[in-house]
Amino acid sequence: MKLPEFLELQLLPLPANLPAGRARADCRQWLQLAATLRESGARLLALWGADDRDRDGCFRIYAAYLLTEGVLLAEHAMETTEATADPVYPSLAAIFPVAQRMQRAVYDLLGIAAEESLGPEADRRGWLRHGGWPENFFPLRRDVDGSQQRPNISAPYPFVMVEGSGVHEIAVGPVHAGTIEPGHFRFSVVGEKMLRLEERLGYTHKGVARLFETMPQSGGHRLAARISGDAAVAFSWAYCAALESITGTTCPARATLLRALALEHERLANHLGDLGALGNDAGFAFGLTHFSRLKEDLLRSNAAAFGARYLLDYVVPGGVAVDLPAEAPARLLELYADLEQSATNLRSIYDEHAGLQDRFRGTGRLQQSVAEKLGALGLVARASGIARDLRVDNPWPPYDNIAAKCIVQSAGDVAARVQIRFDEVYESLRLCRAFLQELSAGTVPASAGQVNIPVPAAAPYQLGLGVIESWRGPVLIVLETGPDAANGTIRRCHAHDPSWQNWPLIEYAVIGDIVPDFPLINKSFNLSYSGQDG
Amino acid sequence: MWNTLSRMARTGLLTEPLPALDGSSPELTALQSELLAVLGRALCIRHVDAGSCNGCELEIQALHNPYYNLEGAGIQFVASPRHADMLLVTGPVSVNMEEALRRTYDAIPDPKFVIAVGDCGACGGIFGTSYASRGGVANILPVNFTVTGCPPTPTAILRGILQTVRVPLTEVQRNRPISA
Numbered sequence: 001m002k003l004p005e006f007l008e009l010q011l012l013p014l015p016a017n018l019p020a021g022r023a024r025a026d027c028r029q030w031l032q033l034a035a036t037l038r039e040s041g042a043r044l045l046a047l048w049g050a051d052d053r054d055r056d057g058c059f060r061i062y063a064a065y066l067l068t069e070g071v072l073l074a075e076h077a078m079e080t081t082e083a084t085a086d087p088v089y090p091s092l093a094a095i096f097p098v099a100q101r102m103q104r105a106v107y108d109l110l111g112i113a114a115e116e117s118l119g120p121e122a123d124r125r126g127w128l129r130h131g132g133w134p135e136n137f138f139p140l141r142r143d144v145d146g147s148q149q150r151p152n153i154s155a156p157y158p159f160v161m162v163e164g165s166g167v168h169e170i171a172v173g174p175v176h177a178g179t180i181e182p183g184h185f186r187f188s189v190v191g192e193k194m195l196r197l198e199e200r201l202g203y204t205h206k207g208v209a210r211l212f213e214t215m216p217q218s219g220g221h222r223l224a225a226r227i228s229g230d231a232a233v234a235f236s237w238a239y240c241a242a243l244e245s246i247t248g249t250t251c252p253a254r255a256t257l258l259r260a261l262a263l264e265h266e267r268l269a270n271h272l273g274d275l276g277a278l279g280n281d282a283g284f285a286f287g288l289t290h291f292s293r294l295k296e297d298l299l300r301s302n303a304a305a306f307g308a309r310y311l312l313d314y315v316v317p318g319g320v321a322v323d324l325p326a327e328a329p330a331r332l333l334e335l336y337a338d339l340e341q342s343a344t345n346l347r348s349i350y351d352e353h354a355g356l357q358d359r360f361r362g363t364g365r366l367q368q369s370v371a372e373k374l375g376a377l378g379l380v381a382r383a384s385g386i387a388r389d390l391r392v393d394n395p396w397p398p399y400d401n402i403a404a405k406c407i408v409q410s411a412g413d414v415a416a417r418v419q420i421r422f423d424e425v426y427e428s429l430r431l432c433r434a435f436l437q438e439l440s441a442g443t444v445p446a447s448a449g450q451v452n453i454p455v456p457a458a459a460p461y462q463l464g465l466g467v468i469e470s471w472r473g474p475v476l477i478v479l480e481t482g483p484d485a486a487n488g489t490i491r492r493c494h495a496h497d498p499s500w501q502n503w504p505l506i507e508y509a510v511i512g513d514i515v516p517d518f519p520l521i522n523k524s525f526n527l528s529y530s531g532q533d534g
Numbered sequence: 535m536w537n538t539l540s541r542m543a544r545t546g547l548l549t550e551p552l553p554a555l556d557g558s559s560p561e562l563t564a565l566q567s568e569l570l571a572v573l574g575r576a577l578c579i580r581h582v583d584a585g586s587c588n589g590c591e592l593e594i595q596a597l598h599n600p601y602y603n604l605e606g607a608g609i610q611f612v613a614s615p616r617h618a619d620m621l622l623v624t625g626p627v628s629v630n631m632e633e634a635l636r637r638t639y640d641a642i643p644d645p646k647f648v649i650a651v652g653d654c655g656a657c658g659g660i661f662g663t664s665y666a667s668r669g670g671v672a673n674i675l676p677v678n679f680t681v682t683g684c685p686p687t688p689t690a691i692l693r694g695i696l697q698t699v700r701v702p703l704t705e706v707q708r709n710r711p712i713s714a
């Protein structure tokens with residue numbers, strides 16, 4: 001990784017599971033770096049802040065960028081004095097539009113605001129703060145008590161109005177009709193046609209970042225797994241990768257393979273579930289019945305192989321919780337054979353079903369140019385022609401040994417997101433078989449104690465990073481260790497879900513489609529509310 | 535079409551018997567007649583995610599797969615609280631969802647059951663209480679039954695639902711005055 005010389009930035013090492021570096025930037029460099037990276041095609045992966053006034057009198061704002069060669073962390077410190085108790089930093093929103101909501105969230109939690117010098121006036125509406133705590137209370141500041149409950153104060157939230165003859169609004173949520181997560185959607189429509197959609201999220205904000213600071217390093221993976229339950233393996237792996245990078249721990253090879261096997265199972269479970277739900281949302285209940293059966297078969301195999309249907313406590317610091325039982329590999333191979341054959345059969349049924357294809361094709365189209373501009377990540381980006389997958393681009397062990405294939409589609413519509421899922425099911429099955437073969441080959445022995453090792457105590461104030469390509473896209477955990485090395489405390493931990501990037505894209509994808517297609521479009525993205533709300 | 539039909543025929547019926555409750559295995563027909571006696575129709579459930587991590591939702595969705603076949607037992611998830619007999623709540627109650635949860639509860643006609651699902655729903659789970667979380671559902675609403683687990687299995691959730699409706703209605707009512 002190299003930084004352009006004119007920026008006069010020094011690249012510092014950063015422990016991580018893939019190539020990473022860290023640079024300290026002043027105001028000018030903060031913006032210039034962003035602009036330079038934007039031009040080179042980098043993505044803004046995450047943006048967050050920290051209160052370090054107790055250490056050096058500063059607030060800090062961090063930005064993690066995803067480059068082709070790895071992750072670059074930019075860090076900007078803001079000194080506080082009596083006069084500047086609530087400092088500001090230069091907004092990145094004009095360069096990376098995706099920064100907007102993250103900057104609003106940073107303000108809600110820390111009270112440091114982004115200042116617009118390039119673009120339009122900053123959006124000052126609360127994103128995570130809906131009225132559950134007072135305006136002048138910032139839960140991540142170190143001089144406040146974040147454990148205390150406060151009464152809700154109802155606060156109005158002005159949505160952007162669309163005016164014109166025949167335009168009316170439909171308000172949906174936060175409670176939706178099905179068994180899904182809460183969020184609010186405000187549609188401006190003419191007849192059935194959607195002119196504009198505005199999302200309001202943050203309903204499931206549970207104070208994860210503050211909670212991390214009360215946990216020991218050895219327990220943080222459990223909370224990480226519960227940031228978004230459907231990506232539990234990815235998040236807990238990212239957490240463990242950050243901790244292991246800081247402490248220089250190398251997991252047993254067998255554990256690393258098992259983590260990857262679990263990660264691919266997570267991908268399979270979600271894709272199978274989504275394929276069924278997408279059929280159902282387009283009026284083809286048969287699809288739901290058959291795919292939900294396949295998903296259930298997979299979950300039951302998870303219980304037999306890994307000890308639980310959902311693997312919220314499988315990845316642990318230093319390895320995984322348990323090894324595969326002796327009979328598991330043979331059973332899993334049988335399962336894979338059935339999944340592969342059934343998926344092929346169901347795919348031809350989907351492909352040949354005119355009614356289904358009519359609903360899928362051309363619906364919820366996300367143009368590649370929009371996806372590029374707004375920094376789409378993961379599956380959604382790949383369905384719009386952007387070939388990015390960390391398992392392929394920056395493979396970490398054991399993916400560095402396997403040559404995973406990046407699946408791409410170009411149409412960017414619901415149909416493309418369906419096809420991506422089918423193809424990724426096959427690719428995941430191929431990877432699973434390869435991992436299993438390595439596990440069974442005897443080169444990575446299954447003797448006692450081989451699936452997890454103790455992680456030594458981390459030095460104080462170390463920053464480390466874990467990035468894992470979840471089924472949805474890259475998830476990130478940034479961990480800073482606390483001063484108390486003996487007890488292994490956490491000073492700050494920031495978790496980032498790719499849904500932050502992809503939620504705003506739905507607002508574009510729905511334009512011009514009809515309201516009844518919204519559930520289908522939304523499902524084809526299948527983003528996490530809990531993951532973005534934190 | 536042939537492909538679709540042959541897939542159905544080859545897959546066959548997968549539905550499993552309902553889970554046992556305190557030793558007695560509920561016969562499907564017995565359960566259905568019990569539901570009929572208590573409610574006069576199918577049991578209608580409204581689910582609200584009050585701030586969960588979405589793990590519990592996945593297992594609730596699994597209840598609709600052919601193995602558990604919830605609807606076959608006369609239990610249905612409905613879109614409107616006004617059609618519901620039971621409120622099933624997942625997650626710790628986030629402060630941002632508190633009001634929506636209360637409003638959904640109020641919109642359900644009396645008499646009604648509330649069931650809290652998952653460790654979070656039961657007691658706040660790993661999230662506990664904080665500036666952002668009110669903890670377990672019982673801190674906000676009267677809860678009739680709790681299903682623990684993180685996430686609880688579909689069988690545990692189904693058992694919880696059956697157990698709740700099996701408590702004679704009068705006993706449920708005793709916990710809570712019914713508004714006119």
Ligand code: SF4
Pocket residue numbers: 226229585586587588589590624625626651652653654655659660683684685686
């Ligand atoms: S009980 Fe577990 S799975 Fe359910 S919402 Fe809480 S953390 Fe998620």
